[in-house]
Structure formats: structure tokens, C-alpha cells
Amino acid sequence: MASKGDLTKARLAASMLELIQTSGYSGTGLNAVTEHAAAPKGSIYFHFPDGKEGLGVAAVDLAATQFETLILEAAASAGSAAEAARAAIEALTTIVGDSDFRLGCPVSVVTLEMGAESERLRQACASAFESWIAPTAALLEANGVDAAGARSLATVVVSTIEGAVIVSRAMRSTAPLVSAADVVADLIDQRCQTVGGTR
Template sequence: MASKGDLTKARLAESMLELIQTSGYSGTGLNAVMEHAAAPRGSVYFHYPDGKEGIGVAAVELAAKQFEGLIREAAETAGGAAGAARITIETLAGIVHESGYRLGCPVSVVTLEMGTESDRLREACASAFESWIAPTAGLLEAEGLNADDAQSLATVVISMIEGSIIVSRAMRSTAPLSSTADVVADLIAQRSAAAGATR
């Protein structure tokens, strides 16, 4: 069972994650995080001695785990890489739409805002993207692609998803995500079929 301190630490990271999605990293102050998390002032530096950057890293890591879990759950439901990609993108489209286009990918937000300002945050974002590329590549390898091709295609897929989230928020429409779902699913199906034909 988690201790009170562990719950407070987790709550701070969760609050930081939510606020990054709506206000950006630069627009999120520690006071806002403490208020959102209903956490006492002293708890921030107790759990995160490095302050905002430390909570930011924890928020990025939390986002990474959530999206990785979404990919793995979609894979179990779909039973194939193309279907998993479509389910993942459709789920994200639902989240973006239901939030009134206020929520996007916090990892992209932190990358764009802090990628040249903080190596620690940039590295956390890079690790997050890698944690999504890896299971996607694993699904593609299971369908016959060699490791290099699977890694390359998985990188393209994650990059397309990230870009379409940004465009969907700007246009206040899920159409870019829907188009990405169609193109990604077709691309994966074509590459998987080609890999199967050469085996």
C-alpha cells in the first residue's frame, strides 16, 4: 500500500501533467501545481528537491507510461499492428475532442518549449518517445518486418500521430487524426504484406 508521502508525490506529478496539457510547461508555476494537487508548499521540495524541473520530468515519465499502456492495450484488442495503430489514434482523437481541443500530448509540449533549455527535460521527452516506438516496432516485427525496418516505420508512425494531434488542436477538428489513422493503417498493412511476401 502506498504511503501518504508517495501519494502526495504522485499527485504532484499528475497535477503537473494535467497543467502542462492545458497551460504549457512555461505557463505552469509551482503554486498552480500545489493548488491543483492540494499539496502543502513544503511537500514540493521534499519530494522534488530540484523543483519544477523535477516535477516536469516526473510528469513526462507519467505521460510516457500512460501512452505506452494505451499502445499495449490497443495491441491486445486489435491483434495486429495496423488495427492497434488505428485504435490508438481513435482513442487519442476522442480524448482531444472531449477536452474541447485543450488537451494534447504533454511530451510534445515540453519538447517544443524546453528542448533547447533543459537537457534533462529533453532527455526525458526522448525516452518517452522511445518508449512508444519500441512496442510499436515489436508489433511490426511480429508481422515479419526486420528489426531495422520495424524501428524505422514505428518512428514514422509515432511522429505522424504526434503531428496530427497538434494539427487537430489547431484546427479544432479530429479530421487530421482520422486521416492519419487511415494512412498509418494502410501503410502498416502494405509493409506487413510486403514483408510476408519476401519470407
């Protein structure tokens, strides 16, 4: 069972994650995080001695885990790689739309804001993207795509999804994500058919 301290640390990371999505990394102050998490004011530096940067890394790691879980669940329930990709994108589309386009991908937000300012945050973001590319590539390999081709296509898929989330938020429309789901699913289907994989 998690200790009270562990629960507070997890709440702080979750609050930082949510606030990054709505206010950006630079726009998220530590006081706002403690207030959102209903945590004591001194708790951030107790759990994250390096302050905001450490908390930001924890938030990015949490986002990475959440989306990786979404990918793995989609892969487990879908009949093909194309269906899995579509299911994952549809889940993201629901999140973005239901939040009135306030929520998107916090990893892309941190990358754009802090990638050139903090090597530690850049590395956390790179690891997050890798944690999504790797299981996507594994799924493609399981559908008959060679390792190099699977890695390349998985990178394109994740990059397409990230871009579609940003464009959807800018346009306040889920259409870019819907289009991305169609194009990504067709692309995966074509690649799997070419190598003799299953639909």
C-alpha cells in the first residue's frame, strides 16, 4: 500500500501534468500545483528537491506511462495493427474534444517550451516519445513488418498523432485527428498487406 508521502508525490505529479496541458510549462507556477493537488506548500521541495524541473520530469514520465498504457490496451483489444492505431487515436480524440480542446499532449508542450532550455526535460520528452514508438513498432513487427520498416513507420505514426493533436486544438475541431486516424490506419494496412501481414 502506498504511503501518505507517496500519494502526495503522485498527486503533485498528476496536478503538474494537468496544469501543463492547460497553462503550459512556463505558465504553471509551483503555488498553483500545490493548490491544485491540495498539498502542503513545502511538499514540492520535499518530494522534488530540484523543484519545478524535477516535477516537470515526473509529469512527463506520467504522461508517457498513460499514453503507453493506452497504446498497449488498444493493441490488446484490436484485431490488427491498423485497428489498434485507430482505437488509440479515437481515444485521444475523445480526450481532446471532451476537454473543450484544453487538453492535448503535455510532452509536446514541454518539448516546444523547454527542449532548448533544459537538457533534462528534453531527455524526458525524448524518452516519452520513445516509449510510444517502441510498442507501436513491436505491434507492426507482429503484423509482419520488418524491424527497420516497423521502427520507421511507428515514428511516422506517433509524429502524425502529435501533429494532429496540436492542429485540432488550434482549430478547435477534432477533424484533424479524425483524418489522422483514417490516414494512419490506411498506411498501416497498406504496409502490412505489402509484406503479407494480416489486416
